[in-house]
Amino acid sequence: MSEPLVFHFEVDVSDFTSAGTASVTVKKNLRQLGLPSDVIRKLSIAMYEGEINMVIHAEGGTADVIVTEEYIDIILKDHGPGIPDVDLAMQEGYSTATAQIHSLGFGAGMGLPNMKRYSDEMKIDTELGVGTTVTMRIWIR
Amino acid sequence: MKISDVKELLDAEVLCGEENLGHDVFSACGCDMMSDVLAFAKDQAVLLTGLVNPQVVRTAEMMDMVCIVFVRSKRPSEAILKLAEASGIVVMATRVRMYEACGRLYINGLRGDKLKEHV
Numbered sequence: 001m002s003e004p005l006v007f008h009f010e011v012d013v014s015d016f017t018s019a020g021t022a023s024v025t026v027k028k029n030l031r032q033l034g035l036p037s038d039v040i041r042k043l044s045i046a047m048y049e050g051e052i053n054m055v056i057h058a059e060g061g062t063a064d065v066i067v068t069e070e071y072i073d074i075i076l077k078d079h080g081p082g083i084p085d086v087d088l089a090m091q092e093g094y095s096t097a098t099a100q101i102h103s104l105g106f107g108a109g110m111g112l113p114n115m116k117r118y119s120d121e122m123k124i125d126t127e128l129g130v131g132t133t134v135t136m137r138i139w140i141r
Numbered sequence: 142m143k144i145s146d147v148k149e150l151l152d153a154e155v156l157c158g159e160e161n162l163g164h165d166v167f168s169a170c171g172c173d174m175m176s177d178v179l180a181f182a183k184d185q186a187v188l189l190t191g192l193v194n195p196q197v198v199r200t201a202e203m204m205d206m207v208c209i210v211f212v213r214s215k216r217p218s219e220a221i222l223k224l225a226e227a228s229g230i231v232v233m234a235t236r237v238r239m240y241e242a243c244g245r246l247y248i249n250g251l252r253g254d255k256l257k258e259h260v
């Protein structure tokens with residue numbers, strides 16, 4: 001595995017039932033590659049939370065995962081409304097989720113803090129009315 | 142206990158993953174909010190829930206859970222069962238309600254957190 005391995009997904013919002021497909025696919029592939037299970041677990045949770053956010057808070061977008069020998073980068077880019085106050089959004093329990101989102105089992109305001117907890121580095125670039133890009137890195141060693 | 146013991150204790154019907162009933166499980170969590178499962182679960186092998194949508198299976202898969210129990214007679218769709226099958230997850234349904242289901246498993250030795258000492 002000298003060349004980085006790259007996964008690219010279009011994250012579609014027309015159908016909530018498909019949300020999380022990209023994360024499941026990446027997890028299955030990384031398992032086959034034989035990466036350490038703690039690395040796979042961290043990546044799975046961080047990416048899945050991010051993918052769900054793209055579907056429930058934004059209008060979908062793209063998910064890219066780049067696997068090198070040293071680290072895994074996850075880049076989630078959406079075309080949603082942007083996040084007005086990132087520090088506030090990062091707080092545990094802060095959520096703008098509607099009752100409809102709660103009925104789907106999400107919206108506790110735990111996703112972004114959880115992404116931060118399970119990734120080794122996380123960056124949020126957001127612009128109101130344009131979209132949000134969340135970049136996370138997980139070190140393999 | 143084994144997944145087959147979970148089935149017996151909850152008088153549950155296995156909907157998929159029959160071949161994995163012999164797996165050992167040590168802990169479980171009961172939750173309708175997938176956000177909370179993702180944020181608070183830690184090595185729990187069994188997920189009891191009253192929420193029925195494909196995200197339940199994907200959440201379980203992300204958390205390396207091996208068994209999903211739908212409580213109070215909730216029935217998952219074929220699409221949900223297909224997802225679970227593709228991930229090797231056992232799915233069962235019971236008429237028992239959440240509180241009662243968790244209680245039955247807990248008193249029979251399936252704890253909330255296998256990492257902690259229980260006195």
Ligand SMILES: Nc1ncnc2c1ncn2[C@@H]1O[C@H](COP(=O)(O)OP(=O)(O)OP(=O)(O)O)[C@@H](O)[C@H]1O
Nearest residue numbers: 053057058089095096106107108109110111112176
């Ligand atoms: N991609 C995004 N685009 C726009 N807003 C977002 C995005 N991601 C998060 N947010 C905002 O940040 C808030 C907090 O996000 P977070 O993921 O922590 O919680 P949540 O998604 O509301 O609930 P949970 O993740 O627990 O299901 C959201 O309620 C939303 O207002």
Ligand SMILES: [Mg+2]
Nearest residue numbers: 049053111112
């Ligand atoms: Mg979220």
